[in-house]
Amino acid sequence: MATISLEGVCKRFGSVEVIRDLNLEINSGEFVVFLGPSGSGKSTLLRMIAGLESIDSGMLVIDGIRAEGLAPGSRNLAMVFQNYALYPHMTVEENMAFGLRNVGLAQDKIKARVAEAARMLEMDKLLARRPAELSGGQRQRVAIGRAIVKEPKAFLFDEPLSNLDAALRVRTRVELAELHQRLGSTMIYVTHDQTEAMTLADRIVILNDCRIEQVGTPMEVYSRPASRFVASFIGSPAMNLLPVTLTGQGDRAAARLGNGAVVPLPFAPKGDGPWELGIRPEALTVSQVGTTKATATVVERLGDRTLVYARLSDGTQIIAQDSGKSQVKAGDGIGLAFDTAELHLFDGQGRAVSV
Numbered sequence: 408m409a410t411i412s413l414e415g416v417c418k419r420f421g422s423v424e425v426i427r428d429l430n431l432e433i434n435s436g437e438f439v440v441f442l443g444p445s446g447s448g449k450s451t452l453l454r455m456i457a458g459l460e461s462i463d464s465g466m467l468v469i470d471g472i473r474a475e476g477l478a479p480g481s482r483n484l485a486m487v488f489q490n491y492a493l494y495p496h497m498t499v500e501e502n503m504a505f506g507l508r509n510v511g512l513a514q515d516k517i518k519a520r521v522a523e524a525a526r527m528l529e530m531d532k533l534l535a536r537r538p539a540e541l542s543g544g545q546r547q548r549v550a551i552g553r554a555i556v557k558e559p560k561a562f563l564f565d566e567p568l569s570n571l572d573a574a575l576r577v578r579t580r581v582e583l584a585e586l587h588q589r590l591g592s593t594m595i596y597v598t599h600d601q602t603e604a605m606t607l608a609d610r611i612v613i614l615n616d617c618r619i620e621q622v623g624t625p626m627e628v629y630s631r632p633a634s635r636f637v638a639s640f641i642g643s644p645a646m647n648l649l650p651v652t653l654t655g656q657g658d659r660a661a662a663r664l665g666n667g668a669v670v671p672l673p674f675a676p677k678g679d680g681p682w683e684l685g686i687r688p689e690a691l692t693v694s695q696v697g698t699t700k701a702t703a704t705v706v707e708r709l710g711d712r713t714l715v716y717a718r719l720s721d722g723t724q725i726i727a728q729d730s731g732k733s734q735v736k737a738g739d740g741i742g743l744a745f746d747t748a749e750l751h752l753f754d755g756q757g758r759a760v761s762v
């Protein structure tokens with residue numbers, strides 16, 4: 408188990424800046440997820456920690472030891488890739504043992520570690536097979552097993568589930584969570600899948616535009632997004648972001664929507680617009696006594712709840728939620744109720760001002 412700390416880390420590829428002055432502390436035993444859109448530098452950051460990519464400037468400290476100059480093999484980390492990277496001519500057992508043979512570990516120790524990892528991953532019966540004789544999920548488990556036998560200070564995963572089908576992804580995700588509980592190891596996991604991030608992480612690091620947008624527990628980034636970007640990236644369907652003008656002062660502060668409706672704010676905003684009011688669909692419900700009128704355009708029935716896509720009279724699009732037994736049909740006029748305790752406000756720079 409290791410702490411991993413990054414201080415003032417920068418990285419560019421030629422003229423392309425990828426990471427700018429990044430600071431991050433990862434605690435021992437923590438499951439940290441790097442989440443961000445494609446090209447936001449998630450893999451680059453992970454590969455810099457692993458030593459597969461150089462660091463232009465800044466410090467990397469693994470377990471109290473300066474590591475940016477260390478060769479990948481001396482960092483005691485194990486990486487698992489999306490494409491498994493198994494040796495096709497070796498059996499499962501040989502694939503898992505390969506790294507240990509290379510560092511000259513005694514034969515009986517290798518056998519014991521491979522057997523233990525195979526038992527943990529329920530692969531005991533597959534040890535004699537070659538990768539071509541395994542399913543995608545089984546191959547990924549071999550790759551994870553190969554990481555486990557190294558007994559690394561930390562595990563680094565780069566989108567390990569991306570090649571698996573939907574059902575297997577969910578199953579393997581749960582297995583990974585169990586593995587983390589059992590081993591208690593530090594784990595860093597890269598994904599652009601917000602569900603994986605929300606379900607696996609102790610803390611999520613949201614990367615965008617060469618920097619960290621926010622670091623927090625899944626519920627912190629969901630309930631208190633620090634920026635418009637985080638608000639729209641986390642949650643499905645995405646948070647409604649409605650252009651508004653502000654009226655009133657102090658505890659009379661309110662937001663006026665494009666259709667003229669006024670929504671009282673539970674906080675006094677400071678800063679400069681143009682402003683956007685944020686509200687998640689589950690906090691904007693279809694209601695007879697709703698203060699705002701809208702016209703339903705599309706109704707999605709999800710069984711336990713219904714999503715109602717609607718338009719305000721000025722054309723603003725919104726997504727509201729109704730119960731599973733909703734009677735709303737496309738074309739209906741509906742009322743909308745805002746849960747004012749669940750409002751967010753974003754200033755002209757996209758920063759959250761609702762604290």
Ligand SMILES: Nc1ncnc2c1ncn2[C@@H]1O[C@H](COP(=O)(O)OP(=O)(O)OP(=O)(O)O)[C@@H](O)[C@H]1O
Binds near residue numbers: 425443449452599
């Ligand atoms: N070896 C390289 N040479 C030049 N540019 C690179 C190299 N590797 C990555 N980049 C660029 O750095 C940026 C970040 O890439 P990176 O692979 O870290 O993104 P990512 O967040 O992992 O994206 P994805 O979700 O698509 O995997 C991208 O603009 C990419 O084109």
Ligand SMILES: [Mg+2]
Binds near residue numbers: 449
């Ligand atoms: Mg990547």
